[in-house]
Amino acid sequence: MPERAIIVRVMRYKPGIIDPPRFENHEIVIDEERTVLDCLETIRTNLDTSILFRHSCHHASCGTCAMIINGVERLACITKIGYIEGNVIALEPLRGFPPAGDLVRNMNGFFNYYPEPYNYIRHSEMLPPAAPLLEIKEFLRFENCIECGACVSACPVTDKKGDFMGPASLAAIGRELEKSPERSDELIALAGGERGERLCERALRCSKVCPMGVYPAMHIENLRKKRINA
């Protein structure tokens, strides 16, 4: 694949040192098959070791590298340079979480409104029903949501008011409701509380930016209907 010269603009922030936050530019040349996360690693290894960002799996399974790339929430690890228009990549941290440093946000509050317990394993619907095997009774898989925070960042309500539990929590409640219908009273009440789905303004940005096709807005709508019909 061809290489491309790009300017990576990184929103820098270090409390008391680079404060208020400002963009810092780095020019690099990189293969178009590589990703925004590869750009950041290249900058950190070769140009500026002080740059801070989260990353772990490098293939859209962990959810740590969500950030705002040219104005849109995306996972840096699967955003290939070849798909970027122009030669400037502007990187900002997610909105809706307290700042920590550079592209890192403090994710501590992310799970505050998740149902408890919330089972991360679901039945696998991926492939046609397999012939039964002695050793494996049924095939299972992880939930689609990788808890990256992109939906929370894109939500205009989360941005304005800190008291909305946000689309990720509501999607998790929606998924748990599908798996555990016997918990419906508890889960509908959790979603229907004063921090819950009633604060959603149906901007649908959560579903648009979700890198995993979780469709939080659909879960929110289902939960709202269930509360009204209850």
Add this chain to the structure above:
Amino acid sequence: MERIVIIGGGGAGAALAHDLVMRGFSVTLIEKGNLFSGTTGRHHGLLHSGARYAVNDPSAARECIEENRILRKIVPGALEQNGGLFVAVDDKDMAYAPLFAEGCAACGIPIRKISPGDALSCEVNLVKSLRFAYIVPDAVMDAWRLPLHFAATARLNGAVISEFTETVGIDVHAGSVNGVRLFDRFRHKEYVLPGDIVVNAAGAWAGRVASLAGLVVPLRPAPGVMVSINARLTNMVINRLHGASEGDIVVPQRRLSILGTTLRLADDPDDTEVRAEDVKKIVEQCAEMIPAIKTQSVHAAWSAARPLIDDPKASNAQAISRTFDCFDHEGDGVNGLITLIGGKATTLRAMAEKTADLICRKTGRDVHCTTREIVLSDYRNTFRREAP
């Protein structure tokens, strides 16, 4: 109780933090980036049955099957427990089969031979010319969330976890460690953290940490390339039935398939170059087991450095054992410093147990390991502000 500083927030460091707080030590875990941003989070996610190593590396194979059984009990929420197949595709694979079966039996790994018809009716995307397969107790882990369960449990039990904190010095006084010098990368400030024992659990970066105390450790970073494609083509892990090689495993997870992997030896743990020819090779080799792989586009390609224990006697990179060891640097004139290297994501708990046992011997504490039985706390508790 003694203050233990663990350098390196990978799987082994998180598991060690959990083990040590359960034994009553005061623990701080130091990580220069975010947790699991080195090798741990980047691996393909295989919970090894040990079958891959049964022929050539039986000690690693035994470690794997034992830990496989333990992790299924203590962290089921981070595992897709769908089993795995070793598939024989050609004559060479057929010739390897008796060795494989013998090795698995010797290591206590339960396997069962299944006919091509049964294998194909269970996994429809396997190559039609498949000769037969063995079913093995492989599973798939979430490479981020599985070790995060250890970090969450350690934190709830009192361990301090400091991310984005770089170790810039190891303070040694009269032949004994008395702390580390740390650099807070958020606040740009250096500070001293006192410690009675310092564990170098920096994985592929352990050579750099050891050099802070003027020591050399037998570490060899060995990067491997992995490729993910945007389709789940099997429910189970699919392995090629042959000796250790490259491009011989497909690990499905969520809606992806992860193909692995290459192996080369490097000097620099940050050397994570992904060469286009490596990606092409992995795709082609894995497509010999699952032809539909070739019809999919590459979703991501990345590299991670294994922290192998260097073995000058090994004839090639594949011949280096995947076992682990901890090195007590008391004999090198730095009492209180321990380096942990080698191992695999599957054996993180065992690495922690062995290291914590050594720490107990060194400190004269007679406290037994409990991590085989303790069901881990939800990984989300790593982040939660208040206990649920």
